[in-house]
Amino acid sequence: MSKETQKSFYTTTPLQEVLRELSKIGIKRKTEKININEAFGRVLAEDFFSPINVPHFKRAAKDGYAVNASDTFGAEEEEPKILKLLGEIRAGGKSGPPIVEGGCVKIATGALIPEGGDAVVMVEYTEEEENQVLIYRPVSPEENVIKIGKDIKEKQKILSKETVLKIQDLGVLSATGVTEVKVYSKPQVTVASTGDEIISSGADLELGKIYDINSITITQAVRQSGGEPIYRGVVPDDKDDLVRAIRYSLENADIALFSGGTSKGPGDTVPTALREVGKPDFLIHGVSIKPGKPTAITAYDGKPVFMLPGYPTSALMVYYTIVDPQIRRWAGLPLTSRPRVKAMTGKRIYTERGRLNFQPVRLEHEKEEIRAYPVPTGSEAITTLASSQGYVEIKPEIQFVEEGEEVTVYLF
Amino acid sequence: MSKETQKSFYTTTPLQEVLRELSKIGIKRKTEKININEAFGRVLAEDFFSPINVPHFKRAAKDGYAVNASDTFGAEEEEPKILKLLGEIRAGGKSGPPIVEGGCVKIATGALIPEGGDAVVMVEYTEEEENQVLIYRPVSPEENVIKIGKDIKEKQKILSKETVLKIQDLGVLSATGVTEVKVYSKPQVTVASTGDEIISSGADLELGKIYDINSITITQAVRQSGGEPIYRGVVPDDKDDLVRAIRYSLENADIALFSGGTSKGPGDTVPTALREVGKPDFLIHGVSIKPGKPTAITAYDGKPVFMLPGYPTSALMVYYTIVDPQIRRWAGLPLTSRPRVKAMTGKRIYTERGRLNFQPVRLEHEKEEIRAYPVPTGSEAITTLASSQGYVEIKPEIQFVEEGEEVTVYLF
Numbered sequence: 001m002s003k004e005t006q007k008s009f010y011t012t013t014p015l016q017e018v019l020r021e022l023s024k025i026g027i028k029r030k031t032e033k034i035n036i037n038e039a040f041g042r043v044l045a046e047d048f049f050s051p052i053n054v055p056h057f058k059r060a061a062k063d064g065y066a067v068n069a070s071d072t073f074g075a076e077e078e079e080p081k082i083l084k085l086l087g088e089i090r091a092g093g094k095s096g097p098p099i100v101e102g103g104c105v106k107i108a109t110g111a112l113i114p115e116g117g118d119a120v121v122m123v124e125y126t127e128e129e130e131n132q133v134l135i136y137r138p139v140s141p142e143e144n145v146i147k148i149g150k151d152i153k154e155k156q157k158i159l160s161k162e163t164v165l166k167i168q169d170l171g172v173l174s175a176t177g178v179t180e181v182k183v184y185s186k187p188q189v190t191v192a193s194t195g196d197e198i199i200s201s202g203a204d205l206e207l208g209k210i211y212d213i214n215s216i217t218i219t220q221a222v223r224q225s226g227g228e229p230i231y232r233g234v235v236p237d238d239k240d241d242l243v244r245a246i247r248y249s250l251e252n253a254d255i256a257l258f259s260g261g262t263s264k265g266p267g268d269t270v271p272t273a274l275r276e277v278g279k280p281d282f283l284i285h286g287v288s289i290k291p292g293k294p295t296a297i298t299a300y301d302g303k304p305v306f307m308l309p310g311y312p313t314s315a316l317m318v319y320y321t322i323v324d325p326q327i328r329r330w331a332g333l334p335l336t337s338r339p340r341v342k343a344m345t346g347k348r349i350y351t352e353r354g355r356l357n358f359q360p361v362r363l364e365h366e367k368e369e370i371r372a373y374p375v376p377t378g379s380e381a382i383t384t385l386a387s388s389q390g391y392v393e394i395k396p397e398i399q400f401v402e403e404g405e406e407v408t409v410y411l412f
Numbered sequence: 413m414s415k416e417t418q419k420s421f422y423t424t425t426p427l428q429e430v431l432r433e434l435s436k437i438g439i440k441r442k443t444e445k446i447n448i449n450e451a452f453g454r455v456l457a458e459d460f461f462s463p464i465n466v467p468h469f470k471r472a473a474k475d476g477y478a479v480n481a482s483d484t485f486g487a488e489e490e491e492p493k494i495l496k497l498l499g500e501i502r503a504g505g506k507s508g509p510p511i512v513e514g515g516c517v518k519i520a521t522g523a524l525i526p527e528g529g530d531a532v533v534m535v536e537y538t539e540e541e542e543n544q545v546l547i548y549r550p551v552s553p554e555e556n557v558i559k560i561g562k563d564i565k566e567k568q569k570i571l572s573k574e575t576v577l578k579i580q581d582l583g584v585l586s587a588t589g590v591t592e593v594k595v596y597s598k599p600q601v602t603v604a605s606t607g608d609e610i611i612s613s614g615a616d617l618e619l620g621k622i623y624d625i626n627s628i629t630i631t632q633a634v635r636q637s638g639g640e641p642i643y644r645g646v647v648p649d650d651k652d653d654l655v656r657a658i659r660y661s662l663e664n665a666d667i668a669l670f671s672g673g674t675s676k677g678p679g680d681t682v683p684t685a686l687r688e689v690g691k692p693d694f695l696i697h698g699v700s701i702k703p704g705k706p707t708a709i710t711a712y713d714g715k716p717v718f719m720l721p722g723y724p725t726s727a728l729m730v731y732y733t734i735v736d737p738q739i740r741r742w743a744g745l746p747l748t749s750r751p752r753v754k755a756m757t758g759k760r761i762y763t764e765r766g767r768l769n770f771q772p773v774r775l776e777h778e779k780e781e782i783r784a785y786p787v788p789t790g791s792e793a794i795t796t797l798a799s800s801q802g803y804v805e806i807k808p809e810i811q812f813v814e815e816g817e818e819v820t821v822y823l824f
Binding site for chain 2: 158167208412
């Protein structure tokens with residue numbers, strides 16, 4: 001092992017510098033047209049202008065009689081105006097009889113106001129007698145009428161580019177009759193585990209092997225970040241296999257995620273493989289966070305490659321800290337601010353000085369207080385992660401947090 | 413119109429009574445086996461017991477040399493024990509050379525401890541020289557060894573029935589090598605809009621017609637509640653069509669959702685249709701909430717049918733208030749407690765006395781304060797709903813909320 005390789009294995013980069021390096025990557029976002037039925041949570045890739053007026057015809061706002069308002073002027077309880085009943089129009093009707101002077105048309109809420117009509121008298125202020133209608137109150141023009149374009153005007157910008165589509169936004173889109181919208185494509189993210197001891201779930205369990213955990217957890221995490229995971233299975237812990245797997249990702253996806261096998265043997269497999277793939281835009285091998293020190297990050301022509309640690313807890317913690325914001329940025333989604341709670345530590349938490357510590361904790365409600373107990377992360381244990389509800393971030397200069405100190409817990 | 417029908421049209425049931433009636437419905441939950449890759453957010457239908465020990469073999473916790481601990485007793489810096497190097501085992505290896513007295517095997521973290529070994533000496537406290545290894549520190553039995561079943565024991569219950577599967581739970585499941593889990597099936601929910609004036613998005617826009625909004629919004633809301641929506645399009649506002657549509661739902665789904673057309677014409681179409689379908693378990697026509705008065709709710713042999721109002725805002729508000737908890741219960745999901753914020757009303761809010769009022773509001777941040785402005789709901793307008801971020805609940809006995817009063821806003 002050369003001195004230089006040894007150095008590259010042990011040099012760790014501060015988290016802020018890692019995030020700064022990643023923020024420099026110019027994202028080549030793709031767009032696609034999708035059905036609005038599938039568009040919930042997706043991000044608009046263009047301003048949306050309504051192709052129509054909503055409503056696109058004059059509608060009755062009440063049940064009653066469509067009239068020409070001037071025919072009702074002067075009507076009162078004791079001296080109603082009497083109009084001729086020309087016919088009826090129900091909601092959904094394409095046309096009713098035109099309203100000529102002295103006439104009216106029975107109309108349902110939401111129905112088209114027939115030609116010649118400009119107002120609706122509410123049914124409560126009328127009385128129908130054979131072919132005529134007694135009008136007890138006058139209406140002014142436009143009264144009880146929903147005007148064309150009242151809700152949405154044709155060519156009006158109703159949703160802005162970058163909008164993350166909510167249910168109500170889908171409602172607005174469907175009101176305009178569109179079936180498709182242009183959104184940013186989800187970034188394609190390959191997910192693979194590396195390591196000779198890893199086998200996929202369902203495979204026969206041989207001595208010396210353990211089942212893959214990270215592919216399942218990371219695949220789901222990618223979905224939640226707004227990415228489209230492409231499951232690539234288990235990659236043997238071998239330089240040539242790794243080089244092939246990375247090349248596949250660069251050709252077929254936007255982002256590559258691996259976990260495990262990054263601190264194997266002499267420690268230079270990963271940097272050697274990463275240099276063999278091509279000229280990296282940058283190369284980080286080692287991040288000064290705990291857990292997550294053996295993390296390697298690089299990019300080729302703007303496509304990032306992340307090599308997460310193998311321990312499930314470590315892999316997920318590094319994913320949330322470093323990878324999640326990148327996938328969100330790629331997808332056009334806003335960064336999530338994790339929900340947090342204040343808690344008292346239930347036990348002294350030891351940390352590693354010089355690294356930013358992310359300590360998973362188990363929360364217990366004790367009377368009015370929430371207590372946070374550290375959960376060990378330095379092992380393969382997955383059950384411990386399942387039992388933790390969040391994590392505490394501890395600055396590099398702090399060596400331990402005393403029992404009973406107040407801490408902020410970021411919830412999973 | 414008979415007096416009785418008229419009465420049934422106007423009788424409104426308080427919300428609490430509606431929810432109590434619905435809570436009496438005995439749910440017939442189905443279960444299914446699904447791949448763990450698809451199981452995020454689903455609800456376990458049985459306790460899960462691990463089929464294996466995790467790990468299922470004795471593993472090295474550190475890089476170093478697997479030994480029989482007793483061979484290292486008495487080792488010290490100045491007087492190392494010297495052991496014969498019998499071979500090597502890497503992570504994933506099926507077997508290494510058995511460890512005989514006075515021998516050791518080079519071992520990688522995570523690898524199988526060969527037969528005869530009971531501890532691992534960390535590489536830091538050794539020196540390898542040709543075919544022998546100098547041991548500078550003694551180890552005790554089990555030191556640096558991960559025992560069989562340390563993380564998960566065979567037959568141990570690791571996840572309880574009713575667990576809503578989180579990412580970490582999927583990790584636990586995959587550690588045991590299972591590929592499938594038994595979960596509650598999502599309730600099948602038909603979604604249709606009724607009304608002669610409604611046309612599906614994409615259809616030609618004729619005079620008098622408007623595009624369907626509710627099917628899109630309600631379909632998505634059903635997904636979020638944990639249901640499986642079955643889109644059934646637009647049903648004409650006709651008794652026979654309605655009867656057919658309800659019968660279809662009862663035969664093919666668990667829950668039926670309609671919106672619109674419930675207060676048409678003389679007002680007895682809906683109750684008449686509902687009685688024609690079969691003998692209802694109960695029949696509510698009118699709920700004393702605003703918006704949502706014309707809501708009709710019934711059930712046949714435990715399968716609920718909801719007829720929501722036609723206005724998009726009203727339909728969604730009633731959905732969240734009444735339908736969402738039913739679908740969650742059916743799916744086995746916990747009820748959501750909507751996130752809420754305190755705000756000051758920015759304008760006086762008028763309500764309808766005698767009904768529980770749900771008033772959508774638009775929030776504005778003004779300096780340190782959040783101000784809530786009422787958004788009108790009594791119309792077809794969908795854009796107003798899109799501009800509101802939550803709603804305020806106002807008790808039936810209150811007639812208006814003054815400007816500047818503090819209110820709790822439930823966020824959408």
